Amino acid sequence: MSKYIANKKFYVRVLMIALPIMAQNGISNFVNLLDNIMIGSVGTEPMSGVSIVNQLFFVFILCLFGSVSGGGILGAQYFGKGNMKGVRDVLRIKIIVAIFFTCVAIAVLWIYGEDLISIFLKEDGLAGSIEDTLAYGKEYMLVMFVGLPPLAIEMSYSSTLRESGQTKIPMLASIAAVIVNLALNYVLIFGHFGAPELGVAGAAIATAVSRYIAMLIVVIWTHKNTEKNPYIVGLYKHFSVPLKMFGKVVWLSLPLMMNETLWAAGTTAVNSCYAQRGLSVVAALNIQSTIYNIFNIMFIAMGDSIAIIVGQQLGAGEIDDAKDSARKIIVMSVFFATLGGLLMFPISFVFPEAYNTTDQVKSIAGTLIRVTSCFVPIHGLLHAMYFTIRSGGKTFITFLFDSCYMWVIVFPVAYLLSRHTGMDIMYLFMICQSIDLIKVMIGALIYRSGVWAKNITV
Secondary structure: OOOOOOOHHHHHHHHHHHHHHHHHHHHHHHHHHHHHHHHHHHOHHHHHHHHHHHHHHHHHHHHHHHHHHHHHHHHHHHHHHOOHHHHHHHHHHHHHHHHHHHHHHHHHHHHHHHHHHHOOOOOOOOOOOHHHHHHHHHHHHHHHHHHHHHHHHHHHHHHHHHHOOOOHHHHHHHHHHHHHHHHHHHHHHHOHHHOOOOOHHHHHHHHHHHHHHHHHHHHHHHHHOOOOOHHHOOOOOOOOOOHHHHHHHHHHHHHHHHHHHHHHHHHHHHHHHHHHHOHHHHHHHHHHHHHHHHHOHHHHHHHHHHHHHHHHHHHOOOHHHHHHHHHHHHHHHHHHHHHHHHHHHHHOOOHHHHOOOOHHHHHHHHHHHHHHHHHHHHHHHHHHHHHHHHHOOOHHHHHHHHHHHHHHHHHHHHHHHHHHOOOOHHHHHHHHHHOHHHHHHHHHHHHHHOOOOOOOOO
């Protein structure tokens, strides 16, 4: 059992990294839940419009995450090696790439946003008007553009802080941001304290302002504490980086960026297949994903712990220790994911009642949450294996493992079943979730081969 169960010192180290990340994600997702309920109380059409647009932004956010993650793999290993110049150059590259993709995302959504929203809209006679849903979605999207640039900067800084073991400041920045977001939502959505009642536009303004708050906290703290962050000294003195390093970061980032973008796009495409069952399903999926995001924070934090601990050990040349750490954190991830699934199941019977929507939407949402709860342990295992394989720079393998699997296997099944059968949404959703069992077997083979355990700073 010692092969899978660690000593107290190891768990303390993992939790010192994971708990701030759990707290950050937990608070953020809890406030998102409250935001979601606030929008849901306005009506089904506003909730559905915001939900659809957030799925489009989800694609951008994961593209951004992928663009900084490739550098993050190298940054974690440079930090483990003690090469602060390497960490600084990687951060420069992250900022440049993140700003570039932000500009691209705004341009694409500005031009094609309405068409993309319309993909999700199919009348079912139960959940509201397609025209109203589209109008609310466009209103929300236009205001949200303002919040994308600070998100890009904050994500670049926060990822570097986590790679160096500084997980508390991103957490505190997130806490401050979500408090501001929640307060402004209450004021601007409903028009309290003399403010205008702005509805979905108020929700978007609140989110944008909160992102500027998070960015300022992270950036100011990082530059004020040079003794803890020596790599930050001279960051903006120039923006030239070694061409070889830039090439290495691009080599690592491109598969990750493509993976995150295509995986998010694939998830969105699968959701559009579910949406063929009507606006009731769109609203129900929004409720399901909101509660799921609360319960997945534990295994997501385990993935980040693998990226930091295993990445630093690989950079220091401690290959056997890295393999041992990865195995034990994977076990932790499955344990926490199982716990989350067990808690999610009973909550599914009461959580949808918090929304001001139809009984049809509430019933579908409860069913989808119960189905999801059964697959949460599988998600925890896959997430941990993904970050383990990625920690050694095998980003092309993760690209095949993650997004290619989504587009080659999951999406075709969802497309065929949604358009060529009259299958109930519960069975359609369940089948698409169960396909991940094949992915588990593929991931286990890659993990056990050990091909991922490489020091890429040499």
